[in-house]
Amino acid sequence: MNPLDNPWYISELHIFLRLMLALLLGGLIGLEREQSKHAAGLRTNILVCLGSCLLMMLSIYGFSAFVDEPNVRVDPARLAAAVITGVGFLGAGTILFTGKSITGLTTAASLWVVSAIGLAVGAGFYFASSVTTVMVLLTLWAFNKLEKRYIRAKKEQLLKIEATDQAEILRSINTLLSDKQIVIRKMLLQEGEDDHDTGRIVLHFHILIPKSEPLFALLEHIKHLEGVHWVSSE
Template sequence: MSNPWFIDNVHILMRLLIAMLLGGLIGFEREHNNHAAGLRTHILVCLGSALIMLLSIYGFSAFVDEINVRVDPARLATAVITGIGFLGAGTILFTGKSITGLTTAASLWVVAAIGLAIGAGFYFAAVVSTVLVLLNLWVLNKIEQRFLGGKKVQLLTVRAFGKHDLLDHVSAKLTAQGITVRKMTLLENRKPLENELDLHMELQLHIVVPKPIEPPAIMSEIKSIDGVFGVSIE
């Protein structure tokens, strides 16, 4: 194309399809791992970014030769990078023990950048970036689970009634399994006491679990304590 301000319909279609493909590859990985933003979201973000980049470069070509008109192809691209932050913020959740969704928010941001690169015809960078993102999300995730999984803090919640010594029993069970307690909170929900069952207790513990121990085994041990009626691990 000799004219940098002109693009034919074939190249427009090609760029949009490439954006759909690359965004879909990253979105598939997120969908496969049950994250908030999945296949369709990543496709739409990449496709929309590519379209906006095409519009920014070629959509105003009729005004290029007008006097006192300055065409800036980067202006709309800047707006995309800023605006994608609002979408990414919707995938970030605070669960009480940690913040989740940061990786998915980052993947949306990168997918938007990939879409802009495709819209600008920067195919090599877009493809290489997609491959690197997939390696980061898949390969490094496997490495992280294998070597760092046992160092993550998890939230253990225990609900029981009529157990004033709940903390001692739970601590003994965890210590026996080599589980480290980082932080604990004990809450009591009192009613006018007619019997011991009117006292409901909730114990929240931030724990570090050795890798060989699976959450079901921990829950089974805690559930065996007399008076415990609910156990959850996040």
């Protein structure tokens, strides 16, 4: 049989072309992640895509010598399934829990998609892998712009305010925040712990502040309210 007509055969030229395409497509996504200062950047995405492509070709063509063996069953998808599982552990390393939020989910998802692109290139799905790369770049770049502008228009802050224990200060702070369209998510009132803090309270405000509102200006306004001793933000 002509090797070119054998579905279990691949030439060295096609091996090289598939690896180069995996490098290019993984690099395009990695470049976007690198510019956004994420943990998994250019080199990580290239390596994941290249490794996935190589394992896919190994899964399909690497055991071609055993195809005609009567007691051997060749499954081209077996190594591909193992790659997806392995990339899950790699993606978990990019996810961080900071106490207030979880970061790195998008980077972990991008690594998973990059591995799928590498598998697709290794299997010869050039059109599907190329279109997926364009869609991933569109999602990471264009949709990120839309999300920042329209969806994540407010950011959460924790304000700590030490003030004289009186109801008037609560009304003043509440009025100030309302005027600036700042949403109070949660409030905690804590009495002064030291002896010299008698008559003082520490207020903890979890707020949603519009990005158009400068945080420093807000702190200055609160600081100059009557009865406020100090204010800080986290």
